[in-house]
Amino acid sequence: MNDQLSGQLGWPIPTYARNLLWLESEAGAVKVEGAQGLFTLEAPAEVLTLRWGSAQGPALTQLRWRVDSLEWDGSVRIGGYIDAMHITELDELPAPITILHVGGQPLKPEVNAYPTRAVRRSVPYPVPSYFDGLAEVDESVTTWMAFEDSAALTLAQDALVSKIPVYCFGHMAEQDAGWHELFALPIALESMTLFAP
Numbered sequence: 001m002n003d004q005l006s007g008q009l010g011w012p013i014p015t016y017a018r019n020l021l022w023l024e025s026e027a028g029a030v031k032v033e034g035a036q037g038l039f040t041l042e043a044p045a046e047v048l049t050l051r052w053g054s055a056q057g058p059a060l061t062q063l064r065w066r067v068d069s070l071e072w073d074g075s076v077r078i079g080g081y082i083d084a085m086h087i088t089e090l091d092e093l094p095a096p097i098t099i100l101h102v103g104g105q106p107l108k109p110e111v112n113a114y115p116t117r118a119v120r121r122s123v124p125y126p127v128p129s130y131f132d133g134l135a136e137v138d139e140s141v142t143t144w145m146a147f148e149d150s151a152a153l154t155l156a157q158d159a160l161v162s163k164i165p166v167y168c169f170g171h172m173a174e175q176d177a178g179w180h181e182l183f184a185l186p187i188a189l190e191s192m193t194l195f196a197p
Helices: 152-162
Strands: 006-008 021-025 028-031 038-040 047-052 059-064 075-088 097-106 140-147 166-172 187-194
Touching (some): 028 038, 097 166, 140 166, 152 166, 152 187
Parallel strands (some): 059 075
Antiparallel strands (some): 006 038, 075 097
8 A cells, every 4th residue: 555545454353343433534534444444544644533433433542644554453542531330240241241431532642551661761751641641532432341350440430439530441342252242332441540630
């Protein structure tokens, strides 16, 4: 491809998610196609917002432009507030599951929850700042799933009750997990950062 308009997401898109992903830039939104997430932008862009369901759907993450492939790995990164929590037992699942409704914005592409080894020599390490990490995108609501043994769920309950801002990190559920059979937007919660209110 090797141009400034066409590329692919870089993650094998699960069947349930095909035709439901959109890339948004300042020039507008384009639908992502097929198993590889092929797209052609209307104009070159440095940063793209990945959306679910439609051009106005919930924002999942922000990605920096890369030639040929955006190298998206299925991750979802949101900063916001937990608006609701639902706990249920479903026959199809091996254990009770919690669904979190998070109102928020995607994190900027360079934001990490902690200093990674890539920045080892860049001392002093900055303390994460909630507002500095948020992308300039309108707030939307995403749903996150976690089993009862997830360490993040204890933090999520505190965040809900005390209205503490959070960063949520996770991945779109794999096709084999079967979560897409139960949930409209199946994001598996993996980790969470809480901030002082």
